[in-house]
Amino acid sequence: MNREKIFLTVNEIFREIFDDPELSVTDKTDANDIEDWDSLEQINLLVAMEKKFLIKFSVDDVENLQNVGETVDLIIRKIEEKGDEQL
Amino acid sequence: MNSYSYEELSVGTTETFEVEVTDEMLRAFCEMSGDVNPLHTDADFAKSRGFDSKVVYGMLTSSFYSTLVGVYLPGERCILQEISIKFRKPVYVGDVIRVTGRVIEKTDFVKRVVIKAFAENQTGVKVNTATISVGL
Numbered sequence: 001m002n003r004e005k006i007f008l009t010v011n012e013i014f015r016e017i018f019d020d021p022e023l024s025v026t027d028k029t030d031a032n033d034i035e036d037w038d039s040l041e042q043i044n045l046l047v048a049m050e051k052k053f054l055i056k057f058s059v060d061d062v063e064n065l066q067n068v069g070e071t072v073d074l075i076i077r078k079i080e081e082k083g084d085e086q087l
Numbered sequence: 088m089n090s091y092s093y094e095e096l097s098v099g100t101t102e103t104f105e106v107e108v109t110d111e112m113l114r115a116f117c118e119m120s121g122d123v124n125p126l127h128t129d130a131d132f133a134k135s136r137g138f139d140s141k142v143v144y145g146m147l148t149s150s151f152y153s154t155l156v157g158v159y160l161p162g163e164r165c166i167l168q169e170i171s172i173k174f175r176k177p178v179y180v181g182d183v184i185r186v187t188g189r190v191i192e193k194t195d196f197v198k199r200v201v202i203k204a205f206a207e208n209q210t211g212v213k214v215n216t217a218t219i220s221v222g223l
Contacts, residue, residue: 040169043168043199043222044169046196047194047197047199056196057196058196059196061196062196
C-alpha cells in the first residue's frame, strides 16, 4: 500500500470519527483545524487506525504526533516494521 | 468497590450486579432532570400509549452503566469515555434489573477497554444493551 492509498484511508477514518463525509485533511492538518479534535477523539482516531491497518502503536509512537502527515508516516513505518517481523 | 488495573483486565472479564427500580428513583430522576413527560409520571397516560404502567426513564436505567464501570468493571480507576445504548424493552417500577458487562477489547497504548454490557429484568428479558469505552 503506497502513501497515497494510506492517506486516503486515513482521510476516511477522519470522516467517520468526526461524522463529516465532506472532511478532507492534508499533511499539515492538526488539532487546531478540526474543532472536535480533542484528546478523546485522538484516541479514537489512533485506535481506528490500528484496526484498519492491523498495526500496534506504542505510547512513544504517538505522544508527539503533530499533524496528519506525521501520523501517516508513522503508519507507513509500523506497516514496514510488521513486514520485517514477518520475514 | 472493585479496582481493576488495566493489566488485571482480560478480554472476557465479566462483572454483574442487581438493582431494584423504585418509585422513589423515578421521582428523584424527574426532579433532577426536569423530564416531566407523563409517560414516566402518569400510569393512565402510559397505559393509553400501550404500556403496562409508568415507564422508567431510559436514562435512569442506563445510569446503572455508570455504576457498572465506576464500581465494578473496572471500578475505582475508571474514566468513562464513550457509551452507546440501545433501549430495547420498557422497564417498570419494581423491576429487578441485572446489569452485566464483559470486556471485549483492550488497546494497550492508551489503556482503553471496550465493554459490552446489557441489562435484563427479573424474567431474563434484555431491556437495554450498551457498548462502553473506558480508560484506566
